[in-house]
Amino acid sequence: MGTNKIRFFIGISCFYHDSGVSIIDEDQNVLFAQGEERVTRLKHDKNFPDLSIREGLKYILSKFRDSRSQIVFHVIYYENPNQKFRRILKSTKYFGSVDKALKLAFSYELRSKRKVKKLFDSHFQVIADELRDEYRFIDVSFKQTIFSRHHLSHALSSHHFASVSESVSIVIDGVGENISASIWKIDDNNHHLQWQLSYPHSIGLLYATFTSYLGFKVNSGEYKLMGLAPYGRPQFKDLLRKHIFKDDRAESLKLNLSMFNFSGFSKLYTKKLSNILPFRPIKNEDFFCDQNIADLASSIQSITEDIVVDLFDLAIKLNPNSVHFCYSGGVALNCKANEKIWNKCFKSSNRFFNVMPAAGDCGASLGAAFYGLRAHQNQRLLAKKTGSLTSPLSKDLSPTPFLGSSFKVSREFIDQISKSGEIELIETSGLDDALSIVASEIIKGKVVGFYQGKAEFGPRALGNRSILASPLGASTQRRVNLKIKYREDFRPFAPVTTPEDFHTYFDGAMNPYMLITARAKSSIGILPEECYETPVDISSYPLPAVTHLDGSARVQVVSQGFNPSLYKLLRKLGQYGHPPVLLNTSFNVRGEPVVHTPSDAVDCFLDTQMDYLFLDGSLFRKNLYREKPQRSFRPD
Structure with missing residues (x-):
């Protein structure tokens, strides 16, 4: 044979x-x-x-x-x-x-x-x-x-993940070989580079410079800068534009290189940059004594948003008849900038905005x-009848991000983790019963580790490796940050809801990958766009634990086909009189990756103040809470 x-x-x-x-x-x-x-x-x-x-x-x-x-x-x-x-x-x-x-x-x-x-x-x-x-x-x-x-590689990743036959792919990151931003035209047979920004002029390295200046770790702490920005106002925007650019037009961007040092030997900034700012570089993260720090974060965030919107305008001008615009590179993980891109370039058009969930180098x-x-195949890929089917489609036709490893939870494993008495298995009649208990306990204020199926591809937890809680209490955000995630209390959390309920609580783009912020609705209505860079009173919002200080929320929208168990849990919350919205954050603690195996999930559960653990259909209750974690956590 x-x-x-x-x-x-x-x-x-x-x-x-x-x-x-x-x-x-x-x-x-x-x-x-x-x-x-x-x-x-x-x-x-x-x-x-x-x-x-x-x-x-x-x-x-x-x-x-x-x-x-x-x-x-x-x-x-x-x-x-x-x-x-x-x-x-x-x-x-x-x-x-x-x-x-x-x-x-x-x-x-x-x-x-x-x-x-x-x-x-x-x-x-x-x-x-x-x-x-x-x-x-x-x-x-x-x-x-x-x-x-x-x-x-970035451009092809976002094109094929989007499952389209033709697209314009925009890539913005720190640097790859000698390119830091690029626009590509891609179809089933060809790829063509239409425009590029060359190193050392780089939007990603510009953002990384201020990440470093504010005391955060480069290639890790950029999301902290983004989270800090709403605490300030862009007071230094004009000052920065005057000094850090030779040309601030996106299509011909030129940095003032005397302000930067991208050699790899030392800090990304020079003394000339610190000389124009009202404070010296931050050496640690204990910085809330100075409002100028939050204002600087707000300023560089605003500048970045302006530049990436201009680049998308350029991509649209180069491709006026294209419908699908795909986006990747590390800067594509800036969900606040993505909201501005969507509002300015896609909200009132027939074009589609596809952000790659694994937008960084991993993806x-x-x-x-x-x-x-x-x-x-010599660049001669044959288009399928359904277009370029790549990542498996969920039943609602959104490409699934659940592409990593999965692990079976055996009865032997359950017996083993229950021996210590710290946790106990709750006997249920099946998945529906377990989700009903989870919903009831979340309404009571409990926090649940939620682990199921294949791991997400990319940095966001999208319902298979998540920590879930009610978004109603203002104190929830602080509790989850300090007692469960062991991280800074200014860090925001994201909500997850269903397509049917999105517009009841939010206004903006519906995204299944948590990559585009939307506007949270409040008792006084939706914040006008001209006020997006102004801190607001969170008490007027019905979901304070997932509403950031600028009235934004990094919403994940989950359909029944995309993640059936999480969708069912959200619907149960609604049936029980609770808003069908959850706080959803990654199942990990500061300095550690998202949990991978069931053992990782149990270890993280025991070392934090989570109350329940949903483990691939089995539900556990915590009986004994540790006064402090049994391990030390790395800085992130």
């Missing part, structure tokens, strides 16, 4: 920050996608995603365990190391000395395609040997690594996989 030859394409992003892996088949279907940090428990892990690759391969090969198949895996790296090495060398032109630039460049171990291929070959040789031992009837082989480009692994498929 002959063997079937089956091909898969493995996209890999790593060695900078947030490494990830994505695996697709020849029919363009996404089979697995995951960030390595979930498995290693190291937040923003940048290393080769060895453990995630193994989980993904075992998931795929388990479907062929009883068949004689020849399986070929094509390996694609998400960027071009040669071009990246040249960009690092060129940094001496803008920042620092030649000696320092050479030192940095040659400390970059993976400075050529040859070195990356050699490293990948060694990893995959070990993996292949292990797989052949476990799957004896399957002939597994790995093709030599090929290379995409950083921004092309670029998906675009790398599609680059490999396109290269293998």
Whole structure:
């Protein structure tokens, strides 16, 4: 009997920050996608995603365990190391000395395609040997690594995730090889770069500079700056525009490089920048003694919003007849800026705005996989009848973000975690009964860890690895921040609701991935757009725990097809007289990635002040609350 030859394409992003892996088949279907940090428990892990690759391969090969198949895996790296090495060398032109630039460049171990291929070959040789031992009837082989480009990987990831046949793809991040922003025209057969912004002029690095200036960690703390901005007003906007730009028009953006230092040796800013500001760089996060700090955050957020809106205007001018506009790169995770993009460019048009949920470098692994498929098929992908079906569609036709690993919760595991007496299993008659109890307890003010199914791809918890609570009490936000997440109390939380109930409580774009802020409705109506940058009185809002200080809310809208259990829980809340809205935050604590395995979920549950744990259909009550966590938490 002959063997079937089956091909898969493995996209890999790593060695900078947030490494990830994505695996697709020849029919363009996404089979697995995951960030390595979930498995290693190291937040923003940048290393080769060895453990995630193994989980993904075992998931795929388990479907062929009883068949004689020849399986070929094509390996694609998400960027071009040669071009990246040249960009690092060129940094001496803008920042620092030649000696320092050479030192940095040659400390970059993976400075050529040859070195990356050699490293990948060694990893995959070990993996292949292990797989052949476990799957004896399957002939597994790995093709030599090929290379995409950083921004092309981002662009292809958002295009294919959106499941459309033609799109304009906008990418904005810190830097990839030597491009920091780009506009692409993509269809089933071709991709074309229409416009680019070149390093060192960068919107992402500009935002990162002020992230660092305010005492937050670059490539991690940008969302803190975004969360801090509503506490201030953009008082320094004109001052910054005058000094930090040579040209502040988006299509020809030029930074005043004397204000910045992107060499990689020191802080991203220079003394010239600190000299124009009313306070020196923040060394820690105890900064609320000075309103100027929140005002600076508000100012750079406002500037960033203006620039990205102008870039989308440019993309629309270049493509006046295009309908689908896709967005990726680290800056695409700025949901406040995304609201402004939607309001200015899409709200009153027939165009669609698709933000990639895994918009950062982890998600670029998906675009790398599609680059490999396109290269293998010589750029002649045949459009399916339904368009470019890529990530599996939920029943409401939204591409699902639930693409990571899943784990069975065995009876043995349940018995094991119940032994200590800290938690006990609640006997229920099934899923519906368990969700009814969860709804009742949330209404009473309890906080629930909610763990089910496959992990989300990307940084947002979208209902499979979430912490849920009622959004009604103003004190809930502080309790969850300080007693459960162990983080700063200014950090906002996001609401989740259903499509049927969205417009009762919010106004704006309905997004299933929690990537576009909307306006919370209050007793005095919706805040006018001209007041978006002004702090408001939260007491006038019915959902204070999920309404930020500017009247915004980072809403996730969940349909029955997208996440059936979470949708059912929301509907039960409504039936019990509670608004069908929940506070939804990621199932983790400060400095740690979102929980991955059931064991991770139990450990996090026990070490926090959560009250109930929903674990893949089983429901647990906490009996004993620890006075303090049994582990220390890393700064994030």
